[in-house]
Every structure is written in structure tokens, then in C-alpha cells.
Amino acid sequence: MIKLTQVKKTYTDHVQIGPIELEIPKAGLTALIGPNGAGKSTTLMMIGRLLQLDEGQIQVAGLDVSSTKSKDLAKIMTILRQENHFVTRLTVRQLVGFGRFPYSQGRMTLEDENITSKYIDFLDLTPLENRYLDELSGGQRQRAYVAMVLCQETDYVLLDEPLNNLDIARSVQMMGYLRHVADELGRTIITVLHDINFAAKYADHICAMKHGQIAAFGTVQEIMVANTLSDIFETNLEIIDGPYGPIAVY
Structure with missing residues (x-):
């Protein structure tokens, strides 16, 4: 479980996130939705310890995010930001292999290589694994980044707008991948989504912010x-009843 207790982030006198009280259950897929500026990405970044909270406490699987050692936290939780700044002369395989760093410390074992291959195949990246990132489309790079965080094989996976740069067909495919990871591998996935109907179709829980x-x-x-x-x-x-559940009509 992820638990936020009186979590607050203050930017100015007029811009503040929180205080937030929230419990996200273990396993399944939780979608964070809301208008621009609602605080979705900020909240996700604080959970993932990429952004320091000003007040309160965040616990992931009983561990205090603020005080747990990075090497220990990296074995239970991984996060994908909207902006990624990896060297573009990395191959897809090298990028995905970074997901094994908390275990390999840069010395890849046969098991690490096999796990890397598993997620390259899972995200349909095998034909691209030896290509450099700057040779890929935005959607192909996005799939490679998601493969990297899944390759870390943590119980908790945080994704900030994983459908960025994906067309409708690839977005449907990506959400299918994430749904499979939650169902078959028992992972807890928390993802920021802009499309309400994607959240409605694929999520178990929805957290709406404003x-x-x-x-x-x-x-x-x-x-x-x-x-x-x-x-x-x-x-x-x-809200109308669709073939796969409720649909929001604008």
C-alpha cells in the first residue's frame, strides 16, 4: 500500500499542493486524473522521491520514502518521469538494461540479461533493441523507457503520462501491457493519465485531483x-454506458 499523510508541497503563497490524505491499495492499476495544474505529476514525483515534500509523510510498502536508503527504495519502487535525458547514443537494449542497476550495480549477470530480454520482448522492442535512441520515433522511445522501469521488477511502478508521444493504437497497446503487468505479475501501477476514458477502461481505481x-x-x-x-x-x-464500461462524453 502507498499511504500519504498530510503531504504538502508549497511553491508560493498562491500555489500549493495538499495537504493530501490518500491510501492507494496494493496491486492493480490506479490512474491519477484531473485538469492541467491539478497536482497530479507533483504528487507522483513526491511519492517517487524525485521531489521533496515540505510537510507530511509518504510510505510505500511500510517504508518512509523520505528516510529510506535509495538502494533499498529502488528495489520496491521505480518511476518514469515525463522528461527523460538519457544519452541518445544508447541502444534500446542498453537503456532497458539500466533497469537492472539496483541489482547488478553495472555488472550484468546472465540473469540480468535474460530479464532485460524479457521486457524488450514484452514491449515488442526486439527488432529495435540494437538501434540507438535517436534513431527511434517518440513512441518507440516511450516504449523503451517503460520497458526500462518494468525491467527493474519492483512491486510499485509509477508512470507520469506513459502515453506521451503514442498514437491511439499504441496507447491502447501500452495500457494493455500495463493491465497485464498488474494482473499477471501482481504489480501496483500508479499512472498519470489525461484521457478519462483510458482511465475508466483500464484502471481499478481512479484518483481525481483539482x-x-x-x-x-x-x-x-x-x-x-x-x-x-x-x-x-x-x-x-x-456519462454513457459503453461496451467496456462507462464513457465520458464531452
């Missing part, structure tokens, strides 16, 4: 309510 606060948290059926979403996004939304 103005730096948790506006609503619950199952898909509990959150996919016209009045709730219309208030959060400040526009009129209608």
Missing part, C-alpha cells in the same frame, strides 16, 4: 459520475 487537492478517489464506477467529473474538469460531461 487545485492541488484530492477531489475524489474510488473505483471506476464511483468516479465515473457526470456531476463528479463535470465539477472536477469544470465543463459539462455526460
Whole structure:
């Protein structure tokens, strides 16, 4: 479980995230949704310790994120940011192999190589594994980054807008991959999504944010309510029954 207790991040007198009280259950896929500037990515970055919180406490699997050693935290949680700055003359295989660093410390064993191959294949990157990152499309690079964080094989996986640079077909494919990881491997995935309907179709729980606060948290059926979403996004939304569950219509 991930637990946030009175978590706060203050930027200015007028820009503040929190205080946040939130418990994300273990296993399954939780989507963070909300309008731009709601605090979704900031909250994810604080959970992943890429951004220091000003007040409160965050626990992941019972470990205090602020005080746990990095090498220990890296074995239970991994995070993918929106912006990645890896050297472009890395191959796909080299990039994905970085996911094994908490275990290999840069000295890849046969087991590490096999795990790397597993996730390269899982994300359909085998034909591209020897190509350099700067030779790939934005969508191909995004898949390689996701393969890297999955290769770390942590119980908790944090993804900040993993559908960036992906067209609709690849977005559907990516969410299918993540759903498989949650279901078959028992991972806990927390991801920031902009598309409400992707969240509704693939997530187990939805956490909706607005103005730096948790506006609503619950199952898909509990959150996919016209009045709730219309208030959060400040526009009129209608919820209809689709073939795979509720759909928000703008």
C-alpha cells in the first residue's frame, strides 16, 4: 500500500499542493486524473522521491520514502518521469538494461540479461533493441523507457503520462501491457493519465485531483459520475454506458 499523510508541497503563497490524505491499495492499476495544474505529476514525483515534500509523510510498502536508503527504495519502487535525458547514443537494449542497476550495480549477470530480454520482448522492442535512441520515433522511445522501469521488477511502478508521444493504437497497446503487468505479475501501477476514458477502461481505481487537492478517489464506477467529473474538469460531461464500461462524453 502507498499511504500519504498530510503531504504538502508549497511553491508560493498562491500555489500549493495538499495537504493530501490518500491510501492507494496494493496491486492493480490506479490512474491519477484531473485538469492541467491539478497536482497530479507533483504528487507522483513526491511519492517517487524525485521531489521533496515540505510537510507530511509518504510510505510505500511500510517504508518512509523520505528516510529510506535509495538502494533499498529502488528495489520496491521505480518511476518514469515525463522528461527523460538519457544519452541518445544508447541502444534500446542498453537503456532497458539500466533497469537492472539496483541489482547488478553495472555488472550484468546472465540473469540480468535474460530479464532485460524479457521486457524488450514484452514491449515488442526486439527488432529495435540494437538501434540507438535517436534513431527511434517518440513512441518507440516511450516504449523503451517503460520497458526500462518494468525491467527493474519492483512491486510499485509509477508512470507520469506513459502515453506521451503514442498514437491511439499504441496507447491502447501500452495500457494493455500495463493491465497485464498488474494482473499477471501482481504489480501496483500508479499512472498519470489525461484521457478519462483510458482511465475508466483500464484502471481499478481512479484518483481525481483539482487545485492541488484530492477531489475524489474510488473505483471506476464511483468516479465515473457526470456531476463528479463535470465539477472536477469544470465543463459539462455526460456519462454513457459503453461496451467496456462507462464513457465520458464531452
